[in-house]
Amino acid sequence: LGQSGETVDFSNATTTLNSAMKNTPAFLAYLADQSISDATETTIVCDTEVYDTNSAYDTSTGKFTVPSGEAGKYTFTLFTFLEHIGANDYRQIYSVFQKNDGSVGYGSTHQLYHENFSNNFRGCSLSYTLTLDLAVGDTVKGKVYQDNAADAARGLEQASFSGFKLIGV
DSSP states (O other): OOTTTTOOOOOTTTOOOGGSSOOOOOOEEEOOOOEOBTTTEEOOOOOOOEEEEOOOETTTTTTTEOOOTTTTTEEEEOOOOOOOSSSSOOOEEEEOOOTTTTTEEEEEEEEEOOOSTTTOEEEEEEEEEEEEOOTOOOOOEEEEEEEEEOOOOOOEEEEEEEEOOOSOO
16 A cells, blocks of 8 residues: 555545454443442453453353454453442452453452541442453453451442453564
């Protein structure tokens, strides 16, 4: 297309990329509410998809599975927001990715030791992005952990889980 050093203007045309030049598979899913048990890593099951180019994310289990022919490096982002109104604050909150049901790392960890702030609203958001090298059939899911002074379940009020295959690496 053109000669070395020439400028090509695509502003008035449609460009179609071949399949090797697209960041797919790609998905984005979210949830509005989920109960998170105390002192337990809980799988985040985002049950509403915004998009899922290869039908590789399962809204019933919260797992992304690498489709056939799509091995490579993938970037994933997990966002969580936990809130609570009451007398007992969170002591610890973290999120983690799991590859094939084994922990990959703890990228978002918060130690929260604020007790009894006159029952004011308390909440915490975590955002965690990670790049993984994956083979066909590998699975990835996001989990969240919360520990609170009341030893009670808390609400995961919002969460999103997204991922896409990197190209050129």
